Every structure is written in C-alpha cells, then in structure tokens.
Amino acid sequence: MTTIIKNRQAVADDYTLLTLAEGDAADTVALPAGPLLVPLAVWQARQAELQSRGTLVGVWLAAGEGPEAIAGDLAALPVVGVHFPKFVDGRGYSTARLLRERYAYQGEIRALGDVLHDQLFLMARCGFDAFALKEGKDVAKAVAAFETFKNPYQAAVDQPQPLFRRRAA
Template identity: 65%
Template structure:
C-alpha cells in the first residue's frame, strides 16, 4: 500500500486517485466503492449519485480549477487534493490557501502530482497537511525536510501572525 506524509507522520494511504482517460466523460466512469479522490468534473456531474450511494467522497482539483466550485460541498468532503502537474506550477498553492482562509475548510488538503521535498515546507504554510510524493522520491528524507526551517517571518495559514508581531507580543508579556 502506498504511503503519504500526513500531519508530519508517514502513514499508509487508503485513498485512490481517479483520473479520467482522454475522451472519457464524467458520466461514463465507474465509481469505485473504496475511498477515492474524484476529479472535480466527476463530482460536479454526479454529486447526488455519489452522496446517495454513501461513498466516501474526496475531490481533487487540477491546477487550473479553483476551489469556489466546492464551496457548498466542503462539509461533505473528507479530503481535497490539489494537483501540482509539474514542480514549477504553483497555482495549487493558491487553491489550498483559499480553501483554508476564504472557505474555512478544516479537512485534509493533500498535495498530489509532482510533489517533492523542496516544496513541503511552503505547501504546509499554505494549509496543505498531507503529501503524496512522487514515487521516485524518498518519503523519509521528505519528512525530515518539513523541519528544515524553525520559524518563518511572514504570516501564512499555519502561522497567522508575522514574526515581528509575535516578538512584540512576547516582549509585552515579559514587561
């Protein structure tokens, strides 16, 4: 069974990721009974059928798809995947941050695709809490990479106050 990093631990991944073959329509795809991350198009086309069947739904967003399409369904989704089709495509960072900050999503946000160790710290800053690394990457080294930086200057999802405000607050408490 594949492994992922989730909440700074290596765990077995019980979710599968469904992708549409070229030319395949969302209505034609067979829905698996196992926990599955569905493409956004399948979720939007078959939402009622999926919910009525009692399937454990999860959805993944491709880099060009925004989270606003899921705004009314967030309480139904245990996992939302954000796809990084290549290392240099950063659009999914924005999707993760919007899910956390604008839509207050508290479930798992999982990085999918071309996920590498160098990105994990920055992904966590944007609200991503699970990482499905590329198959050719060492998951143990990647986990260690999450601890490379001990603090960050800027505010982000994982630390809403910038460092200068945290230092000021500590100074006022000491006085």
C-alpha cells in the same frame, strides 16, 4: 497501498485516486469500491451517486480549477486534493490558501502530482496537511523536510502572526 505524508507522518493512503483517461467521460467512468478521490468533473456529474455510496469521497482540483467550484460542497468533503502538473506551477498554493482562509475549510488538503520534498514546508504554510509525493521519491527524507526551518518570518496559514509580532508579545 500507497504511502502519503499526513500531518507530518508517513501513513498508508486509504483513498483511491480516480483519474480520467483519454476518452473517459465523467458521467460513465467506472467507480472503484472504497474511499475515492475524484476529479471535479466526476464530482459535478455524479455528486448524488457518490454521496449515496456510503464511503468517503473527496474531490481533487486540477491546476486551472479554483475552490469556488466546490465552495458549497466543502462541508461534505473530508479531503480536497490539489494537483500540481509540474513542480513549478504555483497555482495550487493559492488554492490551498483560499480553501483555508476564504472558505474556512477544516478538512484535509492534499497536494498531488509533481510534489517534491523541498516544497513541503511552504505547502504546509499555505494550508496543505497531506502530500502524495511524486513517484520514486523518498517519503522518510521528505518528512524530515518539515524541520528545515524553525521560525518563519512571514505570516501564513499555519502562523498568522509575523515573527516581529511574536517576539513583541
């Protein structure tokens, strides 16, 4: 079983991440048993089937897919994954902020793909609360990354007041 970081702790991942291989079709790909994290295309093609399975189902968004595609379904989704194809691709940060701020999503937002420990603090500030690190990375070292900064200056999802307002209060 894979280990992820959730709420700043290393935990076992209950979800199976479903990906579409070359030639796989969203409407015919085999669905493994148990909790699933499926690509947006599979969710859109098989939503009724996925919801009737009786197991947890989440959706993951590719870098070019925005949260507006699942806005109406967020209440039914316990987890939304956001895929980072490369660590330098920052679109996922905006996706997490939109999910939290515009759509008031309260479920788990999980960073997937090329996720490195030095990104975790900023990802958490944008609304991520779970992280599937890039394969081969040290989870224990990554958990320690959350303690790098104690008092961020800027306002963000995790702290809506900037430091100068917190100090004035």
